[in-house]
Amino acid sequence: MTKQRQVDQHIGELLSGLLDGELTQQQRQMVKLHCEGCAECSENLESLRVLRKRIGDAALSEVGEDKWREHMNDKRVETPRSIGWILFIGGLLVVAGIAVSAFLFSDEIHIGMKFLIIAIYGGLATLLYSVLRQRLIERKTDKYKDVEI
Amino acid sequence: MKKNDMKQQLLQLGNGAHALATQILGNTDDAADAVHDAFARVLSKPDAYDARTGGLKPWFLRVVRNGCIDQIRRRRPADNAVDELQDQAPGPDVVVEVAQRDRALQNALAKLSAGQREIIVLRDYMDLSYAEIADVQEIAQGTVMSRLHRARMALKEELTRHD
Structure with a gap:
């Protein structure tokens, strides 16, 4: 050539x-x-x-903005997820409430044991909360989070 | 980016995304479903878009394109979806739907491979830069110009044949 x-x-x-x-x-x-x-x-x-x-x-698509707005506001887009979360969290809270009340009002568990168990779970919850909070603050403020090593 | 701002910007991209999906899936209804799903996916997690990594337009079009490929995979899981893209072409229903003046263009586009149709829509219809096209199609930026030129020449030849 x-x-x-x-x-x-x-x-x-x-x-x-x-x-x-x-x-x-x-x-x-x-x-x-x-x-x-x-x-x-x-x-x-x-x-x-x-x-x-x-x-x-050319008009390669003639759907129009209004139609897309309808698509976007279609409840199918957001409703299932919201319903899912509401059912999950609601169910969890009810089960947890029943379990906690059964535990607190139980005559079979000694009061000292109740305090001990409450202390353990309360401590775990506090630790979890503090770690999550710290992670959340880091995620929002860490300017190097996207740097690849 | 706030969800409402994103919604406003996405509204402007609906038709372009639909045109792209139609070229990939070969069917306007499936294409509308693909765009709808992409809206749902993107709006359910608006934080997934990071403006520092590029524009919303190429990012959203990549979501639409990947959704189309998934749709093809679901249709025929045994086949390689990307290979099948080469065989998909907009059917007669699509051609009927477009305005008369664009029918010849749509017919000519239908004769090209899916990759060629895609790159033409991305550049000439959606007005994406070469860098953005490379991003959407997940190809090297250096190959965009030659692929686009080959696609345009093929389209020109098809149009000449029809006219």
Whole structure:
């Protein structure tokens, strides 16, 4: 393949690059210079320009903004997740409430043991809360969190 | 980004995303479902979008594209979805739906491979930069120009044949 032929092939895709404003200054000058002396490339550039405009003006989708707004506000989008969380947390709270009241009002467990168990679980809950809080603060304020090592 | 701001921006992207999904799935109804699912996915986790990593437009279009590929995988799990993309083309129903003046263009687009249709829609219809196209299609930025040019030349040839 001659050097000239290679240049011609390369110019082909650069025509698209020129049209899209994606070339460097040097490439732009080279393509423009080439087009001045090459009727075929000049014609190609013009036809690509027309083609691009035709696609840009085409109605490839005619759904319309209102329809998309309906899609976006569709309750199917948000409701299932909310219902899921409400059911899960509600159920959990009821079960936990029953268990705690059964534990607190049970006559079979000694009062000292009750205090001990409350202390253990209360301590665990406090620790969990403090760790979660710290993590949350770090997540919001750590400016290096996205740095990959 | 706040959810309401995101909603406003996504509204502007609906048609472009639908056009892209139609070119991938070959069916306007499936494409609308894909866009709907993408809206649901994105709006349920608006924090997943990080503005520092790029624009909302390419990010959302990547979500739509991945959703389309998943949809194709679900249809025929035994096949490689990406390979199947090459065979999908908008059916006659799509062609009927578009305005008369765009019918020839839609017919010509249907003759191209899915990758070619996609890249043309992303650049010439959605006006994405080469960097954004590379991001959406998950390809090297350096290959965008040549792929796009080949796609445009193929489309031009098809249009010439039809006209």
